[in-house]
Amino acid sequence: MYVAVKGGEQAIANAHQLLGDRRRGDRELAELSVEQIQEQLRLAVDRVMSEASLFDPELAALALKQASGDTIEAVFLLRAYRTTLPRLAVSEPVDTSAMRIERRISATYKDIPGGQILGPTYDYTHRLLDFMQLAEGEIPTPARAEQALESCPQILELLNAEGLIEREADDGSEPYDITRDPPDYPVDRAARLQMLARGDEGYLLSLAYSTQRGYGRNHPFAGEIRIGQVEVEIFVEEFGERICIGEIPVSECQMINQFGGSREVAPQFTRGYGLSFGHNERKTMAMALVDRALRAEELGEPVNSPAQQAEFVLAHADSVEASGFVSHLKLPHYVDFQSELELLRRLRRAHAASQKAASDEEVI
Amino acid sequence: MNGYNFAYLDEQTKRMIRRALLKAVAIPGYQVPFGGREMPMPYGWGTGGMQLTASILGSDDVLKVIDQGADDTTNAVSIRAFFQRVAGVETTTATTSASVIQTRHRIPEAALSHGQILVFQVPIPEPLRFIEPSEQETRLMHALEEYGVMHVKLYEDIARYGHIATTYAYPVKVDDRYVMDPSPIPKFDNPKLHMNEALMLFGAGREKRLYAIPPYTRVESLDFEDHPFEIQAWDECCALCGSETSYLDEVITDDAGNRMFVCSDTDYCMTRRGEVA
Numbered sequence: 160m161y162v163a164v165k166g167g168e169q170a171i172a173n174a175h176q177l178l179g180d181r182r183r184g185d186r187e188l189a190e191l192s193v194e195q196i197q198e199q200l201r202l203a204v205d206r207v208m209s210e211a212s213l214f215d216p217e218l219a220a221l222a223l224k225q226a227s228g229d230t231i232e233a234v235f236l237l238r239a240y241r242t243t244l245p246r247l248a249v250s251e252p253v254d255t256s257a258m259r260i261e262r263r264i265s266a267t268y269k270d271i272p273g274g275q276i277l278g279p280t281y282d283y284t285h286r287l288l289d290f291m292q293l294a295e296g297e298i299p300t301p302a303r304a305e306q307a308l309e310s311c312p313q314i315l316e317l318l319n320a321e322g323l324i325e326r327e328a329d330d331g332s333e334p335y336d337i338t339r340d341p342p343d344y345p346v347d348r349a350a351r352l353q354m355l356a357r358g359d360e361g362y363l364l365s366l367a368y369s370t371q372r373g374y375g376r377n378h379p380f381a382g383e384i385r386i387g388q389v390e391v392e393i394f395v396e397e398f399g400e401r402i403c404i405g406e407i408p409v410s411e412c413q414m415i416n417q418f419g420g421s422r423e424v425a426p427q428f429t430r431g432y433g434l435s436f437g438h439n440e441r442k443t444m445a446m447a448l449v450d451r452a453l454r455a456e457e458l459g460e461p462v463n464s465p466a467q468q469a470e471f472v473l474a475h476a477d478s479v480e481a482s483g484f485v486s487h488l489k490l491p492h493y494v495d496f497q498s499e500l501e502l503l504r505r506l507r508r509a510h511a512a513s514q515k516a517a518s519d520e521e522v523i
Numbered sequence: 524m525n526g527y528n529f530a531y532l533d534e535q536t537k538r539m540i541r542r543a544l545l546k547a548v549a550i551p552g553y554q555v556p557f558g559g560r561e562m563p564m565p566y567g568w569g570t571g572g573m574q575l576t577a578s579i580l581g582s583d584d585v586l587k588v589i590d591q592g593a594d595d596t597t598n599a600v601s602i603r604a605f606f607q608r609v610a611g612v613e614t615t616t617a618t619t620s621a622s623v624i625q626t627r628h629r630i631p632e633a634a635l636s637h638g639q640i641l642v643f644q645v646p647i648p649e650p651l652r653f654i655e656p657s658e659q660e661t662r663l664m665h666a667l668e669e670y671g672v673m674h675v676k677l678y679e680d681i682a683r684y685g686h687i688a689t690t691y692a693y694p695v696k697v698d699d700r701y702v703m704d705p706s707p708i709p710k711f712d713n714p715k716l717h718m719n720e721a722l723m724l725f726g727a728g729r730e731k732r733l734y735a736i737p738p739y740t741r742v743e744s745l746d747f748e749d750h751p752f753e754i755q756a757w758d759e760c761c762a763l764c765g766s767e768t769s770y771l772d773e774v775i776t777d778d779a780g781n782r783m784f785v786c787s788d789t790d791y792c793m794t795r796r797g798e799v800a
Contacts, residue, residue: 167600235565242561243527341556341731344659470657480729483566484646490568490598493772494591494628494787498690498709500773501755506684 182227196220205408205437206230210478211237212338212357213244214407214436231359231478238479242338248393251401252329255411255434256313259388262440265314266381267415273311278386279438314383315413315430324428325419344470348454351473355449356435358476360442366466367448375452375464378417379431386410386438410435412443416451419458429458530577530610536560540578540733544724547735552697553665554648559731569602569627570728572644576606576625579640579724585613587621592629592770592787599627616790628691630712632769632791635721637738643706645727648734650694650704670702673745681750690755695742702745703734711754711770716742759784764795 183190197204197220207219211234219237226232262278265271277283318324334349337357342350355363370376388408392401412433420426431451433443452466453473465471475481528534536558543557562570580586586606590599594616602625603614615621618631625642635641651661654672664670673694680688693710697703705716706725716723716736723736736742746752760767762783769791771784786792 167595167597168604171597171601239561239563243531243533245533339558341558343556344657470659474658479561480566483568483570484729485567486565487567487646490627491591491596492628494709494770495691495707497771497773497787498711498755501757502686502688502690506686506688509685 182225191224193217193220193224196223202438203228203230203233205435205439206360206442207233207237208437209435209439209442210234210357210359211241213237213241216437231482235479235482250404251392251394253389253391253407253409255385255389255409256316257389258311258385258409258411259406260308260311260385261388261408262386263311263383264381265383267314267383271311271314272317273309276308276311280440311385313413315415318382318415318428322425322427324415325430327430342473344473346469346473348450351453351469352432352434352446352450354473354476355433355446358446358473359478359481360439360445362476362478362481363445363449364441366452366472367445369464370448370452370466375455375467377429377431377448377451377455377460379448379451380415381444382413382415382430384410384412384440384444386440408437410437410439410443412440412447414444414447414451421459429454527609529582530580530606531562532560532574532577537578540574543733544575544578544735547724547733548722548737550701551736551740552695552701552703552734554732554734557731557733559728562728564601564605566729567646568598569625569644571726571730571733572625572627572642572728573602573605573726574728575642575724575726575733576623577610579642580606580610580612580623582610582612584622585615585620587615587618587624587790588626589624589629589631589788589790590627591772592631592791593789595789617794618788618790628707628709629770629787630708630715632766632786632788633794635719637720639721641719641721641723643708643723643725645704645706645725645732646729647692648704648725648727648730648732650692650702665701668700670696673702674747677745677747681747687746687750687752693752694745696745697736697742698740703736703742709755709770710744710752713742713744713752714754718742757784761786761792764792766792766795 197216200223203223204216204219207222207230208214208216211219218240219233222233222236225236260276262280263273263276265275315324319326335347337350337353342354346354386408388406390403391405391407392403394401414431416429416431418426419429429451431447433446433450435442435446449466449472453469455462455467462468530537539558543555547553547555559571559574562573564570564573576586586603587594588599588603590596593599606612607614618624618633621639623640623642624631625644627644630641649658649661651664651673654676655661655664677687677689680686689710691709692704692707693713695703695705695713695716705713718739718741719736720738722738725734727733744752757771759771761769761771763785766786769786769788772787773782773784775782
């Protein structure tokens with residue numbers, strides 16, 4: 160005899176207890192600390208902060224621990240926490256020209272003022288598994304330069320001086336805030352860059368790749384990639400001036416793309432821009448390519464590839480939204496499924512009846 | 524609960540949502556954009572409904588949460604537990620004693636009364652979305668009351684299958700103006716939207732839209748004169764309470780393909796069984 164299913168509450172509690180057990184793993188091994196994650200899984204922490212749009216390495220590391228290393232789940236945890244925080248102040252725009260550089264490269268000039276600085280990068284490592292790390296070998300301390308870096312001007316500013324690249328100026332308007340207001344399509348570039356900045360890295364990477372393979376091609380050059388610490392300032396009414404409240408690491412990518420121009424304006428390079436918290440080079444490069452692709456309409460280029468369609472790109476970039484809606488398919492859909500079953504049976508009955516009528520006619 | 528405001532959201536956010544709700548009530552069936560917040564549940568699991576519930580809930584409210592018509596489905600249990608935890612409100616499974624009912628995919632069988640609020644969880648608020656994917660376009664279509672494509676879609680169903688092949692989330696026209704998605708309720712429930720005594724609110728968290736049907740509003744399901752709207756019917760009655768008028772779920776009872784039908788609305792079914800016994 161069928162009994163209506165009960166006990167959802169107990170089942171949920173038990174499932175969560177089991178999850179906690181699996182997360183902890185073998186009790187014989189030392190528990191992973193949040194500090195260890197923060198120090199040793201740095202790039203994962205940076206990705207979580209960037210897609211959650213909250214700069215807090217400790218909480219991002221906690222989210223990674225709680226999520227058993229599932230980045231998308233960790234982003235969700237941190238984002239859900241972020242939404243409960245009060246907004247105490249709005250920072251002034253960060254000045255990336257004044258960045259304390261840790262890495263800075265340009266693919267457009269061999270030698271640049273301030274120099275090419277590789278910094279900590281996986282580039283040029285041979286991707287060979289380092290079995291020494293299985294044995295927990297000691298890591299030598301890196302070499303350090305004697306003198307401080309020379310100043311590193313923005314590469315695109317050099318082009319700017321010659322008028323070779325489109326200028327970007329602050330028009331002073333209040334930027335749209337995607338965390339407070341729903342996106343209103345078509346969105347302006349400020350809103351778009353915010354949406355890309357918190358967009359899923361894998362998604363942006365694939366879209367960026369598609370532009371390189373011909374779906375909305377825009378001939379990019381990595382004008383400059385810089386990673387380092389920038390000062391965050393707020394304007395304090397009482398003091399009547401800006402004060403620095405701390406430093407955060409950011410990655411910035413400025414892409415140089417093929418010409419725009421018109422009868423009135425001489426041909427110029429165009430730009431794509433990417434910025435994110437922490438060390439997130441791949442993400443900022445992808446972001447810059449997609450940003451540029453989305454400028455197609457503004458620059459009078461044909462819009463016929465996925466990466467150029469703003470609503471398509473932006474409405475599906477957020478991993479928290481995407482994973483939520485895909486995973487909701489796990490929720491019960493008995494009622495709607497029953498509706499479909501009822502209709503399908505009815506259609507099949509009608510179909511069988513018409514087939515029978517047709518074959519009866521043939522017999523006659 | 525420590526560290527969180529009553530009903531989770533901060534008062535400014537709740538106020539913003541209530542203002543959007545007032546607009547929604549003033550323009551029945553119109554999708555009002557609102558600054559949806561992240562909730563500690565995944566998008567697609569009822570975050571829109573939860574934000575609406577959180578915004579209208581007071582400490583003396585009595586909350587009922589159902590999913591598929593049932594109070595004991597896992598997500599209904601989870602959402603009810605959430606509001607018990609963050610708002611400490613009284614909860615119930617009885618449709619008649621609830622002041623706020625949050626629902627996914629059903630409207631309760633028992634008639635709702637004046638003063639009750641039914642909050643729907645909505646996945647895709649835009650009824651035209653599967654005909655026109657662009658939000659820019661669909662907003663324009665609503666503004667111009669350009670709904671011909673919807674009738675064309677229903678007509679194509681009839682031409683192909685002999686029936687309108689939409690069985691849930693069946694589009695309605697509210698107060699003779701806006702075409703609205705009633706959320707994925709079975710079309711069986713559509714007639715209950717018409718002139719209902721309760722206030723009906725719809726929240727789509729991921730899409731950041733909310734809309735409303737105020738009490739006593741005319742709501743018609745789209746149809747044709749020669750293909751009038753009709754609802755699902757079963758040959759069977761509920762195997763537990765014997766109801767011949769409620770929406771039935773099919774339950775497979777063994778691996779020989781035997782099945783039985785039971786009410787999807789568990790409160791309705793249990794109440795009837797109590798009365799029969």
